[in-house]
Amino acid sequence: MNRLLVFGFAWVAFFSAQATHLRCGYISIKKVNGLTYTIKITVYTYLGSPVRFESGTLSFGDGTTHTTTRVENTVLPGYVGVGIVEYSIDHKFPSSNIYTISYSEPNLKQGILNMTNSVNAKFYIQLTTNLNADEDCSTPEFLTHPILENTINQSYAFSNAGSATNGGYLRYQLGIVLQASGILVNNLKIPKSLAVNYYNGLVTWDNWLEEGQPFPYLGDYLFSVDIYQYNPSGKLINVIQRTFQIILNDADSKIEIINPIADTNGKVFVESGKSRAIKVLLESDATKTWALNHDPKIASNINFTQYDSTVNSKQVRVASIKLNSTPQIVRDEPYSIVLRASGVYSGSPINYKDVGFLFFTKDIDLPVPVITQTNERKDVRTEVYPNPFSNSLNVNIKNESEPNAVGFVFNTLGEVVLISELNSNSVLDTRSLPAGIYFLQVGNSITRVIKN
DSSP states (O other): OOOHHHHHHHHHHHHHHHHEEEEEEEEEEEEETTEEEEEEEEEEETOOOOOOOSSOOEEEESSSSOOOOBBEEETTTTTTSSSEEEEEEEEEEESSSSSEEEEEEEEEEEETTSSSSSSSSSSEEEEEOOOOTTTTOOOESSSSOOOEEEESSSSSEEEEEEEEETTTTEEEEEOOOOOEETOOOOOOOOTTEEHHHHHOEEEEEEEEEEETBOOOOOOEEEEEEEEEEEETTTTEEEEEEEEEEEEOOOOOOOEEOOOOOOOOEEEEEOOOOOOEEEEEEEOOSSEEEEEEOGGGGGGGEEEEEEEEEEEEEEEEEEEEEEEOOGGGGGOSEEEEEOOOOOOEEETTTOEEEEEEEEEEESSOOSSSSEEHHHHHTOOOOOOSSSSSSSSSEEEEEEEESSSEEEEEEEOOOOOOOEEEOOTTTTEOOOOOOOOOOEEEETTTEEEEEEEO
16 A cells, blocks of 8 residues: 555656646737837646746847746636736847747647647747838737637637738748747647638638548647738738647537628628628527627727527527728728637536638738648748859749748758748849858748858
């Protein structure tokens, strides 16, 4: 009996030492003045762990770092076992330049199902910013938390939409989960059906991890989305890596949504001076409700109500949205709106499902709808020449289906020194780069290049 007790205490001690607490998160920046920015780390935690947020390394990308101090969890309302921590610090960057800001802390929550041994993988997030002293490069405000919980064996829809604070616009692509700069977590598995809408940031997944094979496990899954932020003139100023978690439970509830907007990107056009009403139906035998999140710049242009009704002998919850277009908000880019459905049985977790809309005040057609998937990113083919190069580098995208991409040039220290949008005939201005070895990353393709 004593041997069993000793073993039990040893196991508890081992588990406590290995207990992990970090689910997902992102880094944001807000301009104070000049090149001084408030850097904010937002992480979501596992409340069942005794470990707290502290002693992580915040790298500013300019050769300096900061060690974080302890912050207690705040319970995230509407979720079971999920906390949130926000940590902010002001930092002055030395010059206008490209910086990769990153945060690393041991460790990811144990038991994440789409990777191996998450308990020993460091939590890592990063933000690449193209700072200019004369420009506001503040990152967007996101409309929802990066945690989605739902019942197993359903189709899921989860929004990562944000609101660009500087009047620019955002684009979205699936990313990869890292445990350090350029290093993937072990044996990361990303479902082939997992996709994100390029324009509205809506992630969809039909709960099949491998093609033709259901993945029936309850628990936590961790993924990542890259948000590309452009200023009003079309210059890329930020690339935000936002990791997000999908938690699958066995609650006896199902969410069905009837959305009248058939456009793939959720486009809703309302001419200036006019209004448009949208009614979305939520069908569920659980207790059901709606929540509306939107770009704060249209707060006075949107009216939202919800009520119960009966349609075809079924009880539904109706979300009624009225959009009012006024001259003050007219612009080329749309405004993001996220409608979140929730359903819950007594004593069970709350399940969520999102609907994404793009509120246009000008009738501008988007290019052919783009939904990016990880397997598509791996197939990016490039033609790079000359190599070695001097003052310029030609980079041509050879994919006919997706002729555009974003390229990153890294030095041998893993620092991003150049970011550029690429197409079938692109020329990078490399005059500012010193001679040496560099790596060009386009999607998941990496090319070693040399400057003379």
